[in-house]
Amino acid sequence: MKYIDEYRDSSLVKPLVEKLKKSVTKPVRLMEVCGTHTMAIFRNGIRSILPAGMEIVSGPGCPVCVTSASHMDAFIAMAEIPGVRVAIFGDLFRVPGSHGSLANATARGALVEVVYSPMDALELARNNPEDTVVFLGVGFETTTPGIAATILAAYHEDIDNFCVFSTQKVIPGPLEALMQDPQLNINGLLCPGHVSAIIGAGAYQPFVDQGLACVVAGFEPADLVNGLILLAKQVGTNTPQVENIYPRVVSWDGNRRALAMVDQIFEPIDMEWRGLGVIENSGLAIREKYQKFDAQKRFDIELVPTEEPKGCLCGEILKGQTVPPQCPLFGSRCTPSTPVGPCMVSSEGTCAAYYKYGRDS
Amino acid sequence: MSDDTILLDHGSGGLASQELISGLFLKYLDSPVLKGLEDSAVIDNQPGKLVFTTDSYVVDPLFFPGGDIGKLAVHGTINDLAMRGGRPLCLSLALILEEGMPLKDLERIIISVAQAAKESGVPIVTGDTKVVPRGKADKVFINTSGIGVVDASLSLSSQNGTPGDAIILSGTMGDHGITIMTRRAGIALEGDLRSDTMPLHRLVDTILDRYPDSVRTFRDPTRGGVATTLNEIAAASSLTIVLQEEALPIRAEVRAACEILGLEPLYLANEGKCLAVVNGADADNILELMKQQDEGKDAVIIGRLEKGKAGRVLINTPIGGSRVITPLHGEPLPRIC
Numbered sequence A: 001m002k003y004i005d006e007y008r009d010s011s012l013v014k015p016l017v018e019k020l021k022k023s024v025t026k027p028v029r030l031m032e033v034c035g036t037h038t039m040a041i042f043r044n045g046i047r048s049i050l051p052a053g054m055e056i057v058s059g060p061g062c063p064v065c066v067t068s069a070s071h072m073d074a075f076i077a078m079a080e081i082p083g084v085r086v087a088i089f090g091d092l093f094r095v096p097g098s099h100g101s102l103a104n105a106t107a108r109g110a111l112v113e114v115v116y117s118p119m120d121a122l123e124l125a126r127n128n129p130e131d132t133v134v135f136l137g138v139g140f141e142t143t144t145p146g147i148a149a150t151i152l153a154a155y156h157e158d159i160d161n162f163c164v165f166s167t168q169k170v171i172p173g174p175l176e177a178l179m180q181d182p183q184l185n186i187n188g189l190l191c192p193g194h195v196s197a198i199i200g201a202g203a204y205q206p207f208v209d210q211g212l213a214c215v216v217a218g219f220e221p222a223d224l225v226n227g228l229i230l231l232a233k234q235v236g237t238n239t240p241q242v243e244n245i246y247p248r249v250v251s252w253d254g255n256r257r258a259l260a261m262v263d264q265i266f267e268p269i270d271m272e273w274r275g276l277g278v279i280e281n282s283g284l285a286i287r288e289k290y291q292k293f294d295a296q297k298r299f300d301i302e303l304v305p306t307e308e309p310k311g312c313l314c315g316e317i318l319k320g321q322t323v324p325p326q327c328p329l330f331g332s333r334c335t336p337s338t339p340v341g342p343c344m345v346s347s348e349g350t351c352a353a354y355y356k357y358g359r360d361s
Numbered sequence B: 001m002s003d004d005t006i007l008l009d010h011g012s013g014g015l016a017s018q019e020l021i022s023g024l025f026l027k028y029l030d031s032p033v034l035k036g037l038e039d040s041a042v043i044d045n046q047p048g049k050l051v052f053t054t055d056s057y058v059v060d061p062l063f064f065p066g067g068d069i070g071k072l073a074v075h076g077t078i079n080d081l082a083m084r085g086g087r088p089l090c091l092s093l094a095l096i097l098e099e100g101m102p103l104k105d106l107e108r109i110i111i112s113v114a115q116a117a118k119e120s121g122v123p124i125v126t127g128d129t130k131v132v133p134r135g136k137a138d139k140v141f142i143n144t145s146g147i148g149v150v151d152a153s154l155s156l157s158s159q160n161g162t163p164g165d166a167i168i169l170s171g172t173m174g175d176h177g178i179t180i181m182t183r184r185a186g187i188a189l190e191g192d193l194r195s196d197t198m199p200l201h202r203l204v205d206t207i208l209d210r211y212p213d214s215v216r217t218f219r220d221p222t223r224g225g226v227a228t229t230l231n232e233i234a235a236a237s238s239l240t241i242v243l244q245e246e247a248l249p250i251r252a253e254v255r256a257a258c259e260i261l262g263l264e265p266l267y268l269a270n271e272g273k274c275l276a277v278v279n280g281a282d283a284d285n286i287l288e289l290m291k292q293q294d295e296g297k298d299a300v301i302i303g304r305l306e307k308g309k310a311g312r313v314l315i316n317t318p319i320g321g322s323r324v325i326t327p328l329h330g331e332p333l334p335r336i337c
Helices: A010-021 A035-043 A069-079 A090-094 A102-107 A118-127 A144-157 A172-179 A194-199 A201-209 A221-237 A256-265 A288-293 A295-299 A314-318 A350-358 B015-028 B069-083 B103-120 B175-184 B201-210 B225-236 B252-261 B280-291
Strands: A028-034 A054-061 A084-088 A111-114 A132-137 A162-166 A188-191 A213-216 A242-244 A266-273 A277-286 B049-057 B087-098 B124-132 B140-150 B166-169 B215-219 B240-244 B275-278 B300-306 B313-316 B322-324
Touching: A010 A221, A028 A035, A028 A221, A035 A054, A035 A221, A035 A350, A054 A172, A054 A221, A054 A314, A069 A084, A069 A102, A069 A132, A069 A162, A069 A295, A084 A090, A084 A118, A090 A102, A090 A111, A102 A111, A118 A132, A118 A144, A118 A162, A132 A144, A132 A295, A144 A162, A144 A256, A144 A288, A162 A277, A162 A288, A162 A295, A172 A201, A172 A277, A188 A201, A188 A221, A194 A201, A194 A256, A201 A213, A201 A242, A213 A221, A256 A266, A277 A288, A288 A295, A314 A350, A350 B322, B015 B103, B015 B124, B049 B069, B069 B087, B069 B103, B069 B140, B069 B201, B069 B215, B087 B103, B087 B201, B103 B124, B103 B140, B166 B225, B166 B280, B175 B252, B201 B215, B201 B280, B215 B225, B225 B240, B225 B275, B225 B300, B225 B313, B275 B280, B280 B300
Parallel strands: A028 A054, A028 A188, A084 A111, A084 A132, A132 A162, A188 A213, A213 A242, B087 B124, B240 B313
Antiparallel strands: A266 A277, B049 B140, B087 B140, B166 B275, B166 B300, B215 B275, B240 B300, B313 B322
16 A cells, blocks of 8 residues: 555664664653554554653544533434434444433434545435434544535535534644643654644644644654654754654645635634633634534534543543553443543543553553 | 235245245255255264354345355354364254345345355255344344264364464455445445455365364454454463464455554454464464465464463564554444544
């Protein structure tokens, strides 16, 4: 597979691993922001080859994990309205709200369909005119343009039985807020690959201005190991800058066309993040012109405040303040089959990654 | 309702049932034992120990590249018998049909069952049909049970694993699982994704014939995939399994589809593959023998059993790292981004 095999080639990666081992001259504490990076780091066994003095903590970049319990409750309530057919990305199916998950709602008769693209949800609406299809928008900049394009298509086709419940979120602002936390003590960011394809590598310049090393990297072993080497070098030489080593996908300015479409459909809104609370302008709501596609307005859904499950440390984990094995529920009450917190549900959640790949290794 | 769909009458036991049996089932399923239409099949006394298994098939879609629910129902049960070293003797076939199911679909499935049974040399000797009202089942559910015989001296079990044993996978992994998942989701991907459904009893027989004392167990990594089955073997034998990621046989099309959907081939179902745990000293010879058979032409040694924490499966990654492989939790779900 082009763009994959060459970055997995062990004859290329093994020398990089040797280089990584010698790269640390000062203590390096990095955050990988994106859930796909979390998973790729585990999957390739990179944690098992980290040099002394280098530490990686996971950030808030798993969209399912930062979806608040009150949003999950609203999703489940939505799915249980007669005549509603809910369309979701697969990860959301088992995420617990305060009383069960969409999987439990399905068992009670709710119609929940897993789709691979929001356009598939629109197709569901076309094929099921008697139902209202509600797409549950959970994601970052990576998925927002696709949802915007789908709403635009529904608008032009004048499709009445389709709408979107948007909990779409943006990455840079909340990440900046998180970096203000003195407890974190991060000196470098492994910046997301796919989010950056949309927003561009230039979006991380403000972090450099705060003194953070930044490398935008892809997801293959060569990308990851090289990214860690460059971050160690930036930290070691105190030369923070944005380095983009994923130019096969990411440009400095990002995808302007996608961003324009997002801006056409969505406007910034204050949004609740699980574990992080409400962050100003960190979410995206559907603009008034397209409000007939706004599920929250159409069904008048109210968000009811909820409490985090007792003992669950997802909040601290999402902030990089602790690691899953420190959570009293991890691996006992909270497993991928019986998740208590959202970080255990998504395949990209930090707890799921630790459970799946990192447990007792 | 027209004549070309299944009616509740077809399961009534009356005339319509008789017509379905003689006009469709017996037209294609030609075992003399079945044709007697007795209440049960009488099987001649066999030397050795009996092996007995049952499995139900509810796959959606009914027809998919490389197979269909009928073929799966025959191969799946034959393979369950074979994994314990059993030579399959005969199968039962029980159908639960949904009212309104197109008769032509049922005919296509029965033709496929008949063909799979014939090619495998394992006859369907008894059967049953029920029809439930529309909406109470999903088109057709099939149960097959199978009886086989195993040599009295043979005792294959996952508990037999010993440090130093090799683990051979008989071919590429994930083909069936990814084919069904992409079909179910209506995702059209380029490339030839096909289910690997096939019977493995001849492959097993060939190996056991030559190396009866070297095989600890066979397991077929169906739902839950290779990862889950290996966890079961590691737990049953109270040992650690160490895999080499670079050795894992995965077709390029399967790998590409998994990359797109965020799935791991290790967790996808296989319907025509087995894992053989064999004495390390004979592993290369057994591998060669396996590769000479059609069913095992892509076989590879993927790892070894070692002393270590009981029930743990580790994989060495191509870059020199390692990670733990856990069993599957829940259905594999595609990720967001």
